[in-house]
Amino acid sequence: MSNFVLSICVITMNRALQLQEALLSCLACKLPEKTEFVIVDNASTDNTEQIVHETLNDCGYPFYYEKLAENKGVGGGRNYAFNKCSGQYVYVLDDDAVIDEKNPEFFNQAVDILEKHPEVVTLTTQIYDTAWKKNRVSADGREIYPYIYLKEMFCGGSHFLKKSFFGSDPYLGNRYGYEEIIPSMRVADAGYINICVPDLLVIHKPAVDKWDYTKNENEEILIMAFANPYAIKKMLYPKVFMPILFLCYTLRKAKYIKSKECRKKADALCKEITKEYPIEQKIKFMTVMKQVKEFGISVF
Template sequence: MKLLSVVIITCNREETIIGTIESCNNNINMNWELIVVENNSKDQTERKVKKFCEANDIQLEYIKNKTNLGVAGARVQGYNQARGEIVYFIDDDAIVLGKGNCIDEAYEYLLNSDEVQALSNKIDDTLYGGILPEIVEYDGKMKNGVDLRSFIGCSHFLKKGNVLPEPLYPLNLFYGAEEIYLSYYIHAAGKRIEYYDKINILHTPSPNARTSEYEKELNKQLNWYIVKKYIYPKKYFIATHILFVIRMIKLTKFNIKKLLGVYKVFKNRYDEKYIKRISNKSMKNIWHKFNWRYLI
């Protein structure tokens, strides 16, 4: 029997996650399971989710972590627990607009598209102030069916298979650049990440971020650099290292204490066991398709 697995990572979002689950339920008619991975919430998320799922006859697997594993670690948990061939990840502050069977249709499309490994959806982000963009193949436009550099984490579908790494993400990335890590493997295997705009998402992230703007930018830049060290062929190391140093000097405003802090975080986060370099040929093909912006 066909089965779709929906995975939601959450932490202290009792006020939004029920809307997320309800919107999924309104757009799924096929057999499905819900997997909620809770990163040590301090609110009533667990009670509310279980109550809603019981009232609406939703098959629920609830994973409660004693510590916050971050997005990367929690997604690995959800993915490993998923029994479906297709896994749909949606953020706990996003909703699928409308009612119907758009999620079923996405499932069927991805399942039956041999060259497509992931789908990234149309996301209207209230903080960004519009549709979230991504780099597309050959400097094209964001339109249905175009190949993307990377899927957007807020709402995306993954098809299980040998193309994807084990584990799905490095467990110590915590938050930031995990989508890029996985996208490299997909493209290196000759598969596509398609923009699928038949699913429309309203994303309403809280203006009160869980981390400061400095920490958010540091996570993004540091993890992006770590991902490059894991995956890039060695011939690209000098250029990527120089760019990273320049970015860190700019971010820290040449504050020595902060620069030492960046190095300490890097040493704690970087782990050589996740090194799985793609070939020079694969890198060249990726660069050709997405231009130099993919490299930097």
């Protein structure tokens, strides 16, 4: 068994000051005694390395920092960082987010939930987004315990994982977007659950609102929002679900992507993802049906 209870894991790139704020917000909390920090730098060109050492050298907890020679993206970077973690539980935080200062027991409460409920493999916290000016995580699943809700998939920006379940490389190794679908579905396929705990709060503070789809510069994010989930689920779900997956994808494109050129780009991205990140092991038919029963048509 690991000597560490908790690994706090952050991947980063060129956000030195925001990263420092994120790390300091973690250190302001009461942490399990056996906690480590793992920081993976996706080839930053700013003073990230200096900031990490200034912040963590005398923090009282061991830490691992590595600057990669190239940017592995979100999925690739998280896989690399996850494999460096030694804790029983791995907490992943976006580098432009902070723990709610009103809850110094944030980490202890999360670990306590994970230890009390062996069927829980992933835990998503609430994320308030300062760009959206609202919460990003909806507690739309059943309340299975007081203030604890079932979740279809965990949210990448703030989540806990039980390391022993995943082994290595839990995420899709793509550069950006929906890399958490596969590990979430693997959890459900194995008979375990993903949960959301809205009382555990993180504040996401993006410098730029990449999700304002009215802006032309955010076109790529809009395309990924539709192409990535479809491509991943197309590889992951049994073939019997292909018609409904395709129908839902087509209807969403027609409703939200007005430009024919953008729709073509979405289709091209789907093909690219299935070619570059093939998934050989599909989840079971009954797993998908149970997800439909719990979460409705949105699973497609």
